[in-house]
Amino acid sequence: MALTDASPIVTARLRHGDSHTLERYLATGGYDGLRRALRMEPEQVAEEVNAASLLGRGGAGFPAGRKWSMLRPSPVRYLVVNGDESEPATFKDHLLIERDPHGIIEGTLIAAYANQVTQAFIFVRGEFALGLERMQAALNEAYQHGAVGRDIFGSGFSVDVVVHPGAGAYIAGEETGLLESLEGKRAFPRIKPPYFPAAIGLYGEPTIVNNTETMANLPWIVQHGGHAFAALGEGSSTGTRVFALSGHVRRPGNYELEMAKTTFRDLIFAPVLGGGIRHGRELKAFIPGGVSAPWFGPDQIDLPLDQDAVGKAGSMLGSGSVVVMDDQTCVVRAAWRIVRFFYRESCGQCTPCREGAGWIEKVVRRIEEGSGREQDLDLLLDVCDNIAPGLSWPPQQTTICVLGPSIPSSIVWAIRMFRDEFLVHIKEGACPYG
């Protein structure tokens, strides 16, 4: 096992039961990163983040520093922190929001200072009732402490931060859907171009949208320097990342690991991490980065947790969530449940996504229920091809946002990897797993 001993960056504080309080935050170096940043020029702070090569931790993996550099000059600029974590099997932002809200707030303030933002919003998924309470309580404490608001720590820099609750919609996690939602509308993703809210964002003004975990890394980067961060990991996958492990493992949970230095095998089987497959069973398949990602089989288990390596192997590290399926898993049922999710969450703007997801769901369901037809697999691949022509990875897109091309991932790769299992369902008119 090639586990590294790099110390955690964003989960270090969580061993304390009261990690969400200002008292514990200050006792563990809290707001020192912000104080240091405020003594620097804003451009220097941005330079450190650039040097860190911090990739966005939401799912797309776009470098945070580059997002910042595209910000259009304007007297009004906004920063929106995306805490609308909804990619199935992803539960790291949930953890950070409840257990380290000050870390996210401090990162938000550092980003606000670096980009001279006048107003920031922390968008918290509506279903996180406790997270919303913890985040608001932490923000109230931060105001009281002088860390946010007018003339922060006597630096002359002022910024207001508002905690904004979502109300239940996966698509609000898409960055332009998020902005629509924050504007009080249906969370319909916006037509691109413009590709980046840095040009036209919230209320039409230049806006940065960053993920919560991305923010939580900033205090450390400012304190230790961008190069120290970039020294962790390998290539473009720098720093650490919180991997959310779930499914048929002995020890599901969030594990913060140095990027690229750990393999999927380590994550799933190391005794201190996943602990192996439950009930002495074998690994059948795993999803490497959220349910939008193509599946991997046991052959790919020695790939490192590295954005480029996983991309080259034909999938994505995505939201950093790994779902493990054992040899007793009905892959038809698993793929059906994932496509059902996309069907329910499609916003309905684009025909391939709205109609395609519904038809795929119906056809996979009838296969699973034993009423499948011989031509159904070709039919499924054909409908999928209409959504993401070519069925390649990365996918082609026929829709406004990437929800569309995410739909075929589980179905197409499940059919490619387990065609026989689909055929058994169809021939025997029943699910072999009951």
Add this chain to the structure above:
Amino acid sequence: MARLSAEAVAQARELMSLYPDSRSALVPICHLAQAEEGWLSPEVMEHIAELMGITPAEVLGTASFYEMLRTEPVGRYMVSVCTNIACLLNGAYELLEHAEERLAIGVGATTPDQMFSLEEAECIAFCDRAPCLQVNHRFFGSVDDERFDTLVEDLAAGRLDDDVPHHGVLSRVRRQGGLAVPAEQVRAERAEADRARAERAAAAQAERS
């Protein structure tokens, strides 16, 4: 309920003042309204429209998009059982079936005493404790049939009232703090700071060359 309470109206105005465009307060205000009666009645949506200077159709248009905003009455406790991938792999549909039997209602229904509503939820980001559920968006993890029954009994007996308020109550923590000066003033100060910074940068540049 025809209208929001005076207290809620005051809070709604406060929420509207937080955003550069008050329309942004619509979702938070819908949550506020749900906290009063557990759902959004047509009358209360009309009241929200009136407060915000938009049409009732705009309120409904937004509200009807979001799972958590209810335009039909629901029970005191909304039980949301996750059945997405991590929970599916850990027996979520068996749990959901048990929930239907125990509450004697199907998914999407409410018990005759208006105490419990049941829904099948999408991933609620608690996958290391699968199968999991929420009651009024409070988390319960590693739920087996027995634990589900105990939970239902505790809720019905009011033993969890402190942790699980009635449906619609989301964050019970009120915002305290703010800029205490108009945004324009902050922007003016920012412009001044930008100018000073540019001068410093120019001076540093001149020194180097």
